[in-house]
Amino acid sequence: MTPFRLYDSMRRAKCAFEPLVPGKVGMYVCGPTTYAPAHIGHAYSAIAFDTVRRSLTFLGWDVTYVRNVTDIDDKIIKRAHETNQDPLAMSAHFAAEYNRDMARFNVMTPSIEPKVTTHIREVIAIVERLIANGHAYAVDGDVYYEVRKFPPYGKLSGQTIDELEDGARVEVDTRKKDPIDFALWKRAKPGEPSWDSPWGKGRPGWHIECSAMTVTHLGATFDIHAGGKDLIFPHHENEIAQSQGADGEGTFARYWLHNGFLNFAGEKMSKSLGNVFNCDQIAEAVGGEALRFFCVSHHYRSPVDFDVQVIDGAPRFFSLEAADRSLSGFYTTLQRIDQFVGDNTAGEGAVLPEAEKLVPDAKQALAEDFNAPEVVAAMHAAGKLANKLLDEGKGIDKQVRRRTLARLGKDLRAVGGAIGVLTQDPATYLRERRERLVKAKQIDVAAVEHKLGERKAARAEKNFTRADEIRRELAAMGVELLDTPAGTDWRIADAD
RNA sequence: GGUGCCAUCGCCAAGUGGUAAGGCAACGGUCUGCAAAACCGUCAUUCCCCAGUUCAAAUCUGGGUGGCACCUCCA
CATH class of the missing domain: 1.20.120.640 (Anticodon-binding domain of a subclass of class I aminoacyl-tRNA synthetases)
Structure with a gap:
């Protein structure tokens, strides 16, 4: 296998990769919380690390690629209640949709795709360990991580606990020992999905699932942990605190990979700006592979500006x-x-x-x-x-x-x-592309074929004046003619 | 307020100390009845600005300017 170098967010430098086990790479990627259809940002991140995985395989490494699904959390419960659905059924539905969507961008199925709801026992085990060794405390059915008991906290994001406290919004939760403490286990409110635990009925907090899943599927120490840049704080910082709090110093991820974000005209994607585009829209407009190609034409760590304009109510993805x-x-x-x-x-x-x-x-x-x-x-x-x-x-x-x-x-x-x-298959891709463009430009294929026949006859008679006239007529419709020795093909001129 | 990131040709975009990849566009040419495609050639003495370190800087340091992100759910 080919040795490789990677930029490690923890060391803040490019460094040579040294595997835990020769020839193998164990990689964990933070996957989606499934409460809504996947959008272009999800795709962007999934593609970035799928590219890493494919690259490593291409370089000859044996990759175990674990990507989780967070299928129970606050957002899921909220959305399910709003739409009158069962939270777990809803999250299962969106998880299936997510995988279907990612497949359109040639994102491979992970080697292992653990779900929180099937790892409740592992979550409870790690929380128990954290309580036992003094890193966490239970209050009224909730369990919190005591951040001050973990001095290295903030190393990944480059901040100290005190700095974080200064910037923190005031949280009115007097049961926490410190505002910066975060929930490992949440007591169930009436009507919420819940599981039995030593602290009563409840469910995992947001960050703990990744600590539970990595140790279960990759071991206490593993090679690469990846995720979006936005996850550095607090998510990954908290994962480190949990896992190292439970398993000791020097455990957990050995290298950290974070991908840059997709921006829209310099703005971050957000619902209020109306620039959240679902995978469906992308696939329909330009095909999934165009987004894939766009992504791999940029370095995964760079922030990328995405040129999209809404014209007459319909988005035009110029970059794609x-x-x-x-x-x-x-x-x-x-x-x-x-x-x-x-x-x-x-x-x-x-x-x-x-x-x-x-x-x-x-x-x-x-x-x-x-x-x-x-x-x-x-x-x-x-x-x-x-x-x-x-x-x-x-x-x-x-x-x-x-x-x-x-x-x-x-x-x-x-x-x-x-x-x-x-x-x-090239023929399949090219055919589908033409069909897509024909539809988008509302081209009358029968009319094009008819003109083509007419032009063929004109050319046979060496009536080039008429042949050129037809070429111009079709060009006006947005159709480009390609004369070849084997006959005349046509395509949609899609450059504006 | 704290933390971190970014600024390279008209546009997109690689490049973390050794003398500016690639794509699009543009222009010239070959080919073609014409055109398209394809191919050949041209296209950044210079990397936001100012200082500094060095034999050598787009790359390192300091100071500006501009933009973005995180600190609250976020891919």
Whole structure:
């Protein structure tokens, strides 16, 4: 396997990864709280770490990827009551939808996807340990973590307990020893889902599930913990306090990965600004893979500005349309390669040396803090070489040319797979893309085909005046004609 | 108030000490009945500003300016 470096949020530096177990990576990612349909922000984060996972696999590591589902918490209960649903049934429904949505962006199913409600026993066990060793205290059926008993608190977010106290909003909960203490276990209110515990009926607090799930599925100490930047405080800080409070210094995550956020015209996404877009909308507008390609064209740690404008009540995802255009270029090249190579890959043997660079270049880029944009650049170089070979075979041995193109097709797919793109059949992707655009631009396909027939006849008679007239007519409709030796194809000109 | 992040070509975007990847757009060319696609070529002596460290800085340090995030639920 290829060694790699990663930026660790705790050390605040890029460093070489050293596995706990040779050849293996144990990785935990904070998953969704399932109380509403997944939106583009969820997708962005899921894609970022799915790319890390795929990269590691591509580099030859054996990855155990754990992503939890928080299926019981305040927000779920609130939403369920508002909509008159059973909280657990509702969260199960959204959890299933989440996975269906993420699949559209080529996000792989986690190796393990633990749910809080199936880990209540593990949660209780860790809370009991924290009480036993003096890090937590129970009050009237609630259990709180005593932050002052954990001096390293604040290390990840770069703050001290005192600084945090100064900035904290006043919480009117006199039962807590300190305002900064947080709930590990919450006593059930009437009508809430609850489980039996040594402190009475109740449910886990917000942060404890991650501590319970990591120790259960990856052990007290594991390699990588990942999540959105917003989770650094308080979520991850609290996880560290809980887990190290229970299992001792030096346990828990060995490396921390945090991804940057998606911004909209410099603004954070929020419901009040009307810029929350659900995965459905994205997939319908540009297809799931366009978002994937957009994501991997940026480094996962960078904040990314997302260009979307609501025009006549309908969102136009300009950034994603550009990504889709770029993606269609790769698929077009792949399709050309497939058509050229067919079943005859010319077997084993030498290929042009330029064609051998893609995989090593991609590995080098991914091994340096998962630099996916650099991989995309390498893919562009390979695509260019392929197109050149397809256009012109002069001076190259026929078998070498064929083998080289077969190799480029294979490697483009392999490298694309390492970042979660180019996973579809080119013909399928291109057909669906055209259908999408036809629908969006309300193109009358029958009329286009009719004009095409008319133009074919005109060209056969060498009536180029008429042929060009038809080209212009179709162009006015937004249809671009592509004359090839095999006939005339058409596509939607989607650049505005 | 505290903490952290960001500023690279018209646009998007890599690059954490060794002399500015890549994409889009633009312009010239090859090809084409015309066009598109594809390919070839051109396109940042310079990285928000000012000082400093260094043989060497977009990269490090100090000071500005501008933007963002977290400290409350948030991907």
